[in-house]
Amino acid sequence: AQKITQTQPGMFVQEKEAVTLDCTYDTSDQSYGLFWYKQPSSGEMIFLIYQGSYDEQNATEGRYSLNFQKARKSANLVISASQLGDSAMYFCAMRESGTGRRALTFGSGTRLQVQP
Amino acid sequence: GAGVSQSPSNKVTEKGKDVELRCDPISGHTALYWYRQSLGQGLEFLIYFQGNSAPDKSGLPSDRFSAERTGGSVSTLTIQRTQQEDSAVYLCASSPRVGGGAGETQYFGPGTRLLVL
Numbered sequence: 001a002q003k004i005t006q007t008q009p010g011m012f013v014q015e016k017e018a019v020t021l022d023c024t025y026d027t028s029d030q031s032y033g034l035f036w037y038k039q040p041s042s043g044e045m046i047f048l049i050y051q052g053s054y055d056e057q058n059a060t061e062g063r064y065s066l067n068f069q070k071a072r073k074s075a076n077l078v079i080s081a082s083q084l085g086d087s088a089m090y091f092c093a094m095r096e097s098g099t100g101r102r103a104l105t106f107g108s109g110t111r112l113q114v115q116p
Numbered sequence: 117g118a119g120v121s122q123s124p125s126n127k128v129t130e131k132g133k134d135v136e137l138r139c140d141p142i143s144g145h146t147a148l149y150w151y152r153q154s155l156g157q158g159l160e161f162l163i164y165f166q167g168n169s170a171p172d173k174s175g176l177p178s179d180r181f182s183a184e185r186t187g188g189s190v191s192t193l194t195i196q197r198t199q200q201e202d203s204a205v206y207l208c209a210s211s212p213r214v215g216g217g218a219g220e221t222q223y224f225g226p227g228t229r230l231l232v233l
Contacts, residue, residue, distance in 0.1 A: 033217070033218075033220060035221065035222075042226075043205060043226060043227050043229075044224060044225070044226045045207060045209075045224035046224075047221055047223060047224075050218045050221055052217060052218070093159075095220060101164075101172065101174070102147065102149075102164050102166070102172070102211075102220070103149060103161035103164055103172070103175065104149075104151075104159075104161065104222060105161075106158060106159035107158075108158050109158070
């Protein structure tokens, strides 16, 4: 089974509108962390936002917020007021603590295109 | 402050040759990770270093791949007898600490694009 599932290969959004990128995850650990990264065409992976499994409030970082629904095992990224510079690949990732492994498991990504 | 740096940014090599990829983590970061990003496989974990502990090599795809981290800082990923399927972007990341929480956030370098002809 996929650990991280991103079902939207591509998304379009109009500039200044909000967009939600979906991410569901699969783990039997009680303690885990969820991350979103942005990868522009230049290739670097840029950290956006983090949500811990025990965090009771949804994480927010500027225009980014994470809609964390633990019972549904979803961690959707919401980008408000989209900008042209938001056009990029977005990856959801998870770090599970139970196995002691520190590596991130990534989803397949969503390509977001912001249209003027 | 300076981010994670990697060199070279691009590497073209011939099948069968050995290559070395270098990573300089963010100063003070104790953990260092190598990942590979290829079209067919997405982002895959390769190896992880934490302080003086034995590295987690569980993601290395074959014994042609090895890595070391000297002095708890710079790391070198070596691929021996390169194959065409080794062509990918090799990404290095570092994190401030381990133990869970936001402090374990991994910050990535720009990557090395490897092309094996």
